[in-house]
Amino acid sequence: MNYTTQMDAARKNIITEEMKIVAMKENMDVEKLRELIAYGKAVIPCNKNHKNINPEGVGEGLRTKINVNLGISKDAYDLEREMEKVKTAVEMKAEAIMDLSNYGKTEEFRKALVEYSPAMIGTVPIYDAIGFYEKELKDIKAQEFLDIVRKHGEDGVDFVTIHAGMNRATAEVFVNNPRLMNIVSRGGSLLFAWMRLNNQENPFFEYYDELLDICAEFDITLSLGDACRPGAIADSTDASQIHELMVLGELTKKAWEKNVQVIIEGPGHMAIDEIEANVKLQKKLCHGAPFYVLGPLVTDIAPGYDHITGAIGGAIAANAGADFLCYVTPAEHLRLPTLEDMKEGIVASKIAAHAGDIGKKLPGARRVDNEMSDARRKLDWTRMFELAIDPERPVEYRKDTNPEDETTCTMCGKMCAVRTLNKVLDGENVNILR
Structure with a gap:
């Protein structure tokens, strides 16, 4: 039988090769995985044009996955350095890489990334629009935004962040409910500005059906971005964030009608006592769709250490049911991350994800911890290093003393x-x- 997307296959009772691979990785019955995908509670982001992908699942009952952000910018334009980061991220077993390049002709880097990486690849197409068309934001046409999404699909991108929930109604809620930090989402701020400058509706909301057709054609997973994610703990769980989340819930149902897989993006900066409630609220309002969080960062006063504030929030979010953690590096809010910043961020996020999986009581989550404890009891240092999330640092520490x-x-x-x-x-x- 033919199928268009992983969700379409699942609903037709077809077990795809990608489902078999993910089920084996997760020690899950493949029929159970198929059911989760059919109901939208799990996704396998896997563009038909990403030929060397090693598929991963994101969602209910699966290991918490992590994403690594990288990419070129006008102030740090070095393709070779970014590819070095890509290779290191793959070596460190990051399940996803997002190319957040936002300057110039980014197609060269994006194509090289997709060709090289077995990890799933995500992008934010609106970042690419200004450089691709060589136009100021105000002058980009609605159809051109959609054409950029198609271009990313042709290039093999597995999931795209689209801020379709930032419509006129959400914008009005934001304006009527002032925030300490306003809108900190880069894509969300660009769309808000475009709407104001042109006095038009968000193209991704107005032409959402066309967007879904593009996603279905390539089996792009739609990562519905939270333009109103809080950028300060003072703004968390406010009217703008919750209104947009309700819109995203409705957009999720529309996507599923066309068999498009969906991930919901979430905060952001958030006080530690609000995280669990936010995860539960997202799962309720968005009908169990996988939840993808940036951090959350549990305090605003730790520049240079936000990989730690993000890992604290990420562990709590994962334990509460979040499915996908976007890493945070020590350079957050300060600069484009270096290779070392990236490595610190990956390790911190992997710790958070694993801690969350233990809390979720996923089958086998404690196995490696028990093996580590056994190696420690035996004072088997070699085995301890083999089991460590980051083997390099403990080896260095050990060699540093006698x-x-x-x-x-x-x-x-x-x-x-x-x-x-x-x-x-x-x-x-x-x-x-x-």
Whole structure:
């Protein structure tokens, strides 16, 4: 039988090759996965033109996935450096990479990224419009925004962030409910500005059916962006954010009518006590569609350390049911991330995702933790490093010190509790002083 998208196949009781691969990775019955995709509770972002993709699933009952943002900008235009980041992100097993390039002719980098990467690739097509058409924002036509989405689909992009919920009604709610930080979504701010400058409706909302046809043609997963995501904890869970979320819920149903897979994007900056409620609200208003969060960052006062504030929020969000974490680097709010910034962000997000999976009680989530504990009990340092999320740093730390007893570390030395118990339980003398 023929099918257009993974959702279309699932609804026709077709098990695709991508479903088989994802089910094996997740230790899930493939029929169960098919049902989740049919109901929109899980997605497999997999453009028909992304030939070397290693498919991943995002959604209910699946491991929490992480996304890495990178790309060129006018102030940091270095394609070679960005490709080095891509290769490192793939080596570190990031499940998704978003190309947020926003300057010049970005097609060269995007095509190279898709051709190289087995990870799923996402973009925000509106970023590309100004450079592609060489027009100021106000002068871009509605149809041209849609044409850019088609171009990204032809290039093999697996999911696209589209801020279709920033319509005139949402914009009015925002204007009537002032915020401390206004709109911090780059794509959302561009669309809000375009609407005001041209006195027109958001093209992605007005011509949403045409957008869905493009997504269905290439099996692009539609990541419905939250233009009103809070950029300060003072703005979280406000009228603008919730109004837009309600719009996204309606747009989700329309997408499913055309068998287009959907992810919902979420905050942003948010006080720690609001995260769980926001996840539950999204799942309710958006009918169980997978939830993709940036952070959330739980405080606004840690520039240079926002990979930590984001990981705290990400772990809580994942535990509450968020399915997809967008990483945050130490350079957030400060500069384009370096390679080292990116690595710090990946590790922090992977920790958050794994901690969330343990909290969700996903089958097998604790297995590697138990293996690590067993290696620690045996003082098997080699095995500990093999199991670590980031093997490089613990090896460096270990080499940097020289304990008297090489089975221990310089923190406790021969007073190591693990060493003491191992010896005593084996009937040996502890011999701390000699």
